[in-house]
Amino acid sequence: MVTSFQLFGSIALGIVGYKIFAKFLPWAYINIFGPFLLGPKLDIRRVGGWAVITGSTDGIGKAYAKALAKKGFSLVLISRSLSKLETVAKEIENEYKVQIKIIDVDFSGGVEIYNKIKAGIDGLDIGVLVNNVGVSYPYPEFFLDSYQQNPKFLVDIVSVNIHSVTHMCALVLPTMLNRKKGVIINISSSAASIPSPLLTVYSASKAFVDKFSEDLQTEYRGSGITVQCVQPGFVATNMSKIKKASLMSPTPDAYVASALRILGYNIQTTAYLPHEGLQLAYEFMKYLTCAPYTAGFFFKHLMTMRKRALSRMSKGK
Ligand SMILES: NC(=O)c1ccc[n+]([C@@H]2O[C@H](COP(=O)([O-])OP(=O)(O)OC[C@H]3O[C@@H](n4cnc5c(N)ncnc54)[C@H](OP(=O)(O)O)[C@@H]3O)[C@@H](O)[C@H]2O)c1
Incomplete structure (x- = not known):
């Protein structure tokens, strides 16, 4: 005979199992079955020429x-x-035989830079915008210290990471809306959702990108616009200072190939399975412990990184 304890236990297990399953299925569709088995959700080549x-x-x-x-x-x-733009343009032109325009602007400048960009892209059949430009701290630092060392730098983070995204969207959306198609890819960071003390202004600027992308997608989904907000973990670039790529810190090429494969499946995405694993591990940790503990864990980790960076700098490395 089933005791009330067994009955209660089975119901509880059933509810937990259902909740896990209900979360796992959409996750597996977005990250694995969809992109790897069904293929691209969106034929990006059809959205425009530029x-x-x-x-x-x-x-x-x-x-x-x-x-x-x-x-x-x-x-x-x-x-x-300008010189780096010319070199990269030549490299890509030679390899892929496509038309390339270059525009040299410093996104930490004032709103007038957008007049130059507007003039440069005027009349082009723009199908894709990748809002990728971003700057971060040279090393993890307390908010007040970084402010006192260089107040302008914190202003620059906001200009480059936030204003560039809003202004660039405003510049390309009219053309996309006219043609009822377009893709906007905004590069955020896992720092936006995982505690990132000592990178406070950077991570907050990326949280803006997350929220902006989500609501922008809702506004313009019905008009044929797809917004993807990409939240990378570490990628081996100048910014991360990771020189040797690995499974957890892929090359930019491997990362972007993965992000494009997943385009259209979800608005917000880490876009790369090992980074998705990290995100899940964080969610699990948060679930098992409590928010202040999790934040403290990351704080300790970033404090260690700060200490190492300061020690390297004191030795002039
Ligand atoms: N790498 C990572 O681990 C990682 C992780 C999470 C998120 N992200 C995000 O991914 C995006 C790209 O990062 P990345 O690692 O590829 O960076 P990166 O290797 O440092 O490249 C940054 C690019 O942006 C340009 N740039 C920087 N500041 C600029 C400014 N003020 N005006 C105009 N152009 C400027 C750089 O040009 P110059 O060569 O002339 O400086 C360079 O082409 C950023 O939004 C970043 O926040 C990166």
């Missing part, structure tokens, strides 16, 4: 430029250094 990429002379931005050129897009590369 792709605009900010911060496109290095790292993830350059990888997007190459990947989109490979798909046949003509490119508008926007970055800070």
Whole structure:
């Protein structure tokens, strides 16, 4: 005979099992079955002839430029250094035989830089915008210390990481809406959702990108616009200072290939399975412990990184 204890236990197990299953199925569809078994949800080549990429002379931005050129897009590369832009444009032109325009602007400048960009992209059939440009702290630091050391730098983070995203969207959306198709890819960071003390302004700027992308998608989904907010963990670039790629810190090319594969499946995505694993581990840790403990864990980790960076700097390395 089933005791009331057994009955209660079975019901509780059933509820927990159902909850896990209900969360796992959509996750597995978005991250595994969809992109790997069913294939792309969206044929990106059909959205237009031109792709605009900010911060496109290095790292993830350059990888997007190459990947989109490979798909046949003509490119508008926007970055800070004219000589680097010319070199990258030549490299991509030679390899993929696509048309390339370059625009040199410093996104830490004032709103007037957007007039130059507007003039540069005017009349182009823009199908894809990749808001990639971003800056972070040179090393993890307390908010007040970083402010006192260089108040302008914290202003720059907001200009480059936030204003560039809003202004670039405002510049390309009218064309996309006219043609009722377009893809906007906003590069955020896992720092937006995982506790990132000592990178406070950077992580908050990326949380803006998350929220902006989510609500922008709701506003324009019915008008044929797809928004993807990409939240990478570590990728081996100048910004992360990771020189040797690994499974957890892939090359920008490997990361971007994964992000493009998953396009259209979800608005917000780490876009790379091992980073998705890290995100899940964090969610699990949060579930098992409590928010202050989890935040404290990451604080300790970032304090160690800060200590190492300061020690390296004191030795002049
Ligand atoms: N790498 C990671 O581990 C990681 C993790 C999470 C999120 N992300 C995000 O991914 C995006 C790309 O990062 P990344 O690692 O590829 O960076 P990166 O290798 O440092 O490249 C940054 C690119 O942006 C350009 N840029 C920087 N500041 C600029 C400015 N003020 N005006 C115009 N262009 C500027 C750089 O041009 P110059 O060469 O002229 O400086 C370069 O082309 C960022 O939004 C970042 O927050 C990166």
